[in-house]
Amino acid sequence: MRFSKLSIVAFASLLLAACAIVPGGDVYISEQDQKVNAQSPSISVEQIEFVKLTSENTKRKTVKLRKPYRNFKLEARVDKYSYRVGAGDVLKVSVWEHPELLNLGTSETVIPVVGFQVDSRGKIFYPHVGVYHVGGRTVFAIREGLREALSQFVKNPQLDVTVIKYVANKIYMTGQLAKPIPIVMQGQAITLLDAINSAGGVSSKADLNDIVVIRKGKRRHIDLYAMLHYGDMRQNILLQSGDQIHVGATKPKYAHIMGQVVTPSTISISPEGVSLADGLASSRGINELTADAKAIYIIRESKIKGKVAKVYMLDLSNMAAMVLAAKFDLKAEDVVYIAKSPIVKWNQLLSVIRPTMSLVDAVSTTRNSVNNILK
Secondary structure (H helix, E strand, C coil), X not given: CHHHHHHHHHHHHHHHHHHHHCCCCCCCCCHHHHHHHHHCCCCCHHHEEEEECCCCCCCCCCCCCCCCECCHHHHHHHHHXXXXXXXXXXXXXXXXXXXXXXXXXXXXXXXXXXXXXXXXXXXXXXXXXXXXECCCCEHHHHHHHHHHHHCCCCCCCCEEEEEEECCCXXXXXXXXXXXXXXXXXXXXXXXXXXXXXXXXXXXXXXXXXXXXXXXXXXXXXXXXXXXXXXXXXXXXXXXXXXXXXXXXXXXXXXXXXXECECCCEEEECCCCCCEHHHHHHHCCCECCCCEEEEEEEEEEECCCCCCCXXXXXXXXXXXXXXXXXXXXXXXXXXXXXXXXXXXXXXXXXXXXXXXXXXXXXXXXHHHHHHHHHHC
């Protein structure tokens, strides 16, 4: 009986020691929950898309041309640009030797008002001519039209037409700008770069890689980064009245380097891109003492229906395979995981088994001692 009690005590000590050696055990999971987890894991193998990186399926990324470019088409369009009058604009019409056709002030005004405001229908009322349509027309076209109409009442009229107040045409600026307010077009051609400069430039949170120009319901995405940093004017466009320019906020883009690297880290994905080789270098490379160079995994969300994750596999046991790592671009939210080498896993297993075996030997020695006492 004494031996049985000692055996129970020794066995209980063995169990307590095992609990101290093996990490975890703080969260209780019922047997039913364990069965449910075993039957329906969070991600099954069938939901994973596996891709082995090889020289055949790893191609060098297409690098954007990063150098200055002139936009000759845009320059030509700017040279030919003519402002078109719209509702709310005020026109001044000067007819030489006929001042009565210029001063249209009323007696109620202290300072006579000189000008004709375009109404909502795009029309003005001009002496002798009557109601005259000017909306959507250039100043040159309006001048020629009025000259022809006045020639019936004035011999060889010499006149000039100018816009003295601009109201009609606006460009709307929104998002991450210093001054996100509408820009009133004032007779000069306005390009995207002009508009952004007029708005005081972009804020520090602006996403320069994706500026959105909305025109008549259609969206166009423009790379402002290439324009500002490299002078690529191919990204610049001529704006029209009613255009909306939206500068969105940049979203942090990170990739995570985990597992058997010297320094696990989170790296930022720059506009220029980051390769797998760059990511490993930022983590000071793989740990040569513990890493399995044959088991480099890049995990990202799968785009295939029914799949949850896409896992790229790379064998770096041959260092020449770093060429493939240099060609593979990381994306935001990628997880790079370097597995443990088989020998490390075995050593970790031994580190758990050895103390337990020592306790078993201790129990055996105790049992022999008890038997010797009872003899």
